[in-house]
Amino acid sequence: MKRLALFLLVLMALGGMARAVEPGERLADPALEARARAIGSELRCLVCQNESIEDSNADLAHDLRVLLRQRIAAGDTDQQAIDFIVQRYGQFVLLKPRLEPATYALWFGPPAVLLLAAIAIALNLRRRRDQGEARPAPLDDAERQRLAKLLSEES
16 A cells, blocks of 8 residues: 555656646747747746746646747747747746846845845844843842842741
8 A cells, every 4th residue: 555655656746747748739840849948948837836838737838838839930039939928928927037127026035035134133143142241230238138038938
C-alpha cells in the first residue's frame, strides 16, 4: 500500500513537469515554434499564477498559447506579440513585470519591507541593550533592613 502511494506521488510530481503545449497548438515552422515557446515562458498563466502559459494546463493558458502563436504566425516580432497580450491582459500577465511607475511597488516593495524590518530589529535590539545598561541604585540601609525583615518573616 505504501509503495503504491509513493508510486502515485512520484507519478503526479513527474506529470506536472510535462509541457502543457498540445500538438495541435504547435506551429509547423520549428523556428517560429521556438520563438513562441520562449515568449510563452515569459507569460504568466492568469489562472495558475505561478506557472508560465507554456507549463499550464488551464483553458485560459491554452487560449493564450493559441493567441500568441497566431500573432507570431502573422509576422509580429517578439516584442509586438508580448505588447499585444499585455495590452489585453495587463502587466500581471508578465512573469517579470516591466520597471515603470505602475510596477514600482512590485519591484521595490519587498526590499523596502526587508529594510524596514531590519531597521526595526536594530532599533529594538539597541533599545534593549540601552535598558540593560541602566542598573538600579543599590539599596540603602533602611531598605536592607526591611528586606532582611521580610526574608526572616518568610522563613
